[in-house]
Amino acid sequence: MNAYSKTPLLDTIRTPDDLRKLKIEQVRQVADELRQETIDAVSVTGGHFGAGLGVVELTTAIHYVFDTPRDRLIWDVGHQAYPHKILTGRRDRIRTLRTGGGLSGFTKRSESDYDPFGAAHSSTSISAGLGMAVARDLSGGKNNVIAVIGDGAMSAGMAYEAMNNAGAMNSRLIVILNDNDMSIAPPVGAMSAYLSRLYSGKTYRTLRDAAKQINKRLPKIIANRANRVEEYSRGFMMDGGTLFEELGFYYVGPIDGHNLDHLLPVLKNVRDMETGPILVHVVTQKGKGYGPAEASADKYHAVVKFDVATGTQAKAKPNAPAYQNVFGQSLVKEAEKDDKIVAITAAMPSGTGVDIFNKAFPDRTFDVGIAEQHAVTFAAGLASEGYKPFCAIYSTFLQRGYDQIVHDVAIQNLPVRFAIDRAGLVGADGATHAGSFDNAYLGCLPNMVIMAAADEAELVHMVATQVAIDDRPSSLRYPRGEGRGIEMPEVGIPLEVGKGRMIRQGSKIALLSFGTRLAECEKAADELAAHGLSTTIADARFMKPLDTELVLKLARDHEILITIEEGSVGGFGSHVAQYLTDQGVLDTGMVKFRSMVLPDVFQDHDTPAAMYGRAGLDAKGIVAKVFEALGKDVKAETVKLA
Numbered sequence: 001m002n003a004y005s006k007t008p009l010l011d012t013i014r015t016p017d018d019l020r021k022l023k024i025e026q027v028r029q030v031a032d033e034l035r036q037e038t039i040d041a042v043s044v045t046g047g048h049f050g051a052g053l054g055v056v057e058l059t060t061a062i063h064y065v066f067d068t069p070r071d072r073l074i075w076d077v078g079h080q081a082y083p084h085k086i087l088t089g090r091r092d093r094i095r096t097l098r099t100g101g102g103l104s105g106f107t108k109r110s111e112s113d114y115d116p117f118g119a120a121h122s123s124t125s126i127s128a129g130l131g132m133a134v135a136r137d138l139s140g141g142k143n144n145v146i147a148v149i150g151d152g153a154m155s156a157g158m159a160y161e162a163m164n165n166a167g168a169m170n171s172r173l174i175v176i177l178n179d180n181d182m183s184i185a186p187p188v189g190a191m192s193a194y195l196s197r198l199y200s201g202k203t204y205r206t207l208r209d210a211a212k213q214i215n216k217r218l219p220k221i222i223a224n225r226a227n228r229v230e231e232y233s234r235g236f237m238m239d240g241g242t243l244f245e246e247l248g249f250y251y252v253g254p255i256d257g258h259n260l261d262h263l264l265p266v267l268k269n270v271r272d273m274e275t276g277p278i279l280v281h282v283v284t285q286k287g288k289g290y291g292p293a294e295a296s297a298d299k300y301h302a303v304v305k306f307d308v309a310t311g312t313q314a315k316a317k318p319n320a321p322a323y324q325n326v327f328g329q330s331l332v333k334e335a336e337k338d339d340k341i342v343a344i345t346a347a348m349p350s351g352t353g354v355d356i357f358n359k360a361f362p363d364r365t366f367d368v369g370i371a372e373q374h375a376v377t378f379a380a381g382l383a384s385e386g387y388k389p390f391c392a393i394y395s396t397f398l399q400r401g402y403d404q405i406v407h408d409v410a411i412q413n414l415p416v417r418f419a420i421d422r423a424g425l426v427g428a429d430g431a432t433h434a435g436s437f438d439n440a441y442l443g444c445l446p447n448m449v450i451m452a453a454a455d456e457a458e459l460v461h462m463v464a465t466q467v468a469i470d471d472r473p474s475s476l477r478y479p480r481g482e483g484r485g486i487e488m489p490e491v492g493i494p495l496e497v498g499k500g501r502m503i504r505q506g507s508k509i510a511l512l513s514f515g516t517r518l519a520e521c522e523k524a525a526d527e528l529a530a531h532g533l534s535t536t537i538a539d540a541r542f543m544k545p546l547d548t549e550l551v552l553k554l555a556r557d558h559e560i561l562i563t564i565e566e567g568s569v570g571g572f573g574s575h576v577a578q579y580l581t582d583q584g585v586l587d588t589g590m591v592k593f594r595s596m597v598l599p600d601v602f603q604d605h606d607t608p609a610a611m612y613g614r615a616g617l618d619a620k621g622i623v624a625k626v627f628e629a630l631g632k633d634v635k636a637e638t639v640k641l642a
Helices: 024-045 050-054 056-065 082-096 125-139 151-155 157-169 190-200 202-217 220-238 242-246 260-271 291-295 323-337 354-360 372-384 395-410 438-443 456-468 518-530 548-557 572-582 608-615 619-630 634-641
Strands: 072-075 145-150 174-179 250-256 278-283 341-345 365-367 388-392 417-420 449-452 474-477 501-504 509-514 535-539 542-544 560-565 592-596
Touching (some): 024 050, 024 260, 050 056, 056 082, 056 145, 056 174, 056 260, 125 174, 260 278, 323 456, 341 354, 372 395, 395 417, 395 438, 438 572, 509 548, 518 535, 518 619, 542 572, 548 572, 560 572
Parallel strands (some): 174 278, 341 365, 341 388, 449 474, 509 535
């Protein structure tokens, strides 16, 4: 043991098996050291922060009381799980979080046996846990299944669907509600802790079960009255458990999630229960134990690298504006002219730029929580009454509202405006947050206008275009991160729907870009020009309706036509190919057509540039694709040029 270590006890723990060998009075020290290590690690890597600090004691207590990984522990919204990773054999890699080849910022099955279920979005833990519990029962197993669900995750309907099912099945499942923001609990103190211990203890449960058996033999009116007395007494003393009891869960809590003297005995009692399901209500504080985070309004939800002593976050050099901020500012300008414009987001106001709109128009901003399905249909309701809703949801999260997009928006042809942030590859958040599929999943829907901004100036004009499209739904996709630093228009001017633009005129090669790969197309064209290959560049702007006139011209006037997009197969390139085949353009062999899309894999996290390089969607990849279509070797051609 290192005498100078700030974490001497934590240094002795490789896995939770080591933790469980310690005396109970040592657990507090482990938690304190785990908090210190979490702070130090995230100061180096950046990442999700506040939620992890809030569950340090809970994480330590769960691994101390339960036999993980044999007992299955599922973290809902995986960004709570950094302390969990440190305790489960990954401490030596914790400073590789969210970097190429390093640890994921979320739980991941392929990373560790201690991550039995991957989670990066929310509200899935109870459904998955119930599936694991039923699998255990069918196999005759005895292990526990514990789902830790964050408060925000309780705003999604899926959590209640799962609880309703679990309550009806009576399967032995433990759900821990980490209540760190909802304030649904009364003040937590000694009386609550005592009652939680009492109610989770075997004596009370035995008496309660005995009473239930007796009640079955009593006349119905007396039995009902006796049951109500017991329920009311628990409801009166523990306020907040009624909903969960009605869903069929045995409710325990609320208890202080930072007090191990309260947590440990209750978790032990819950572990030893033979029936279920059980809900343990634990109250925690985001950012607990780190002053700057505790004082912050968002409790340091996610951070870049920072100075541990002061909490000052490293500032990136000011460059071009972030796309999400351009969207927010553009929407404010449009809303100043049109009082029918409203903004909707699903728990991601700052991530989508809706927070900017909220500052200007708080009464016209609606954050519906982590409830994408509701967000979409709520927007449809607003549109049906003549309002102009902008539904701002990440591409990868909008997938949750797909049925509602089809039934409630597209079939009814309602002018809901979808602002789709995080289009394409996103870097440190990896596959779970990559906007890979919206071109494909929206492109097949009748009535939908689909746009992609090539740069931040185009985004301004496309927001204005969406305002003007009032007879059908529309979507506008843009990436995470900064724009190109180009000159910005004062106001957005609506574009002609379904019309692209020519960027550069050439004669041999045509690059047709949809989205922000346009900058890479320009670099590729410069390199191709050095090889003597005259290259046209066009920005499609619209995938639907497709600019068929532009597509036909490019196909007829060039030897090679290549489409480039930040999305999977089935998107823009597929629509272009469908049109060209329908027109018989490809029958004659006059043009060689290629489509560049994201590879058919889920790419691990890295920098966006590295991810696009691996995907072949950078300038180098575009040049290689051109030479491949020409039947030439790009390396040999480069050597010749040199």
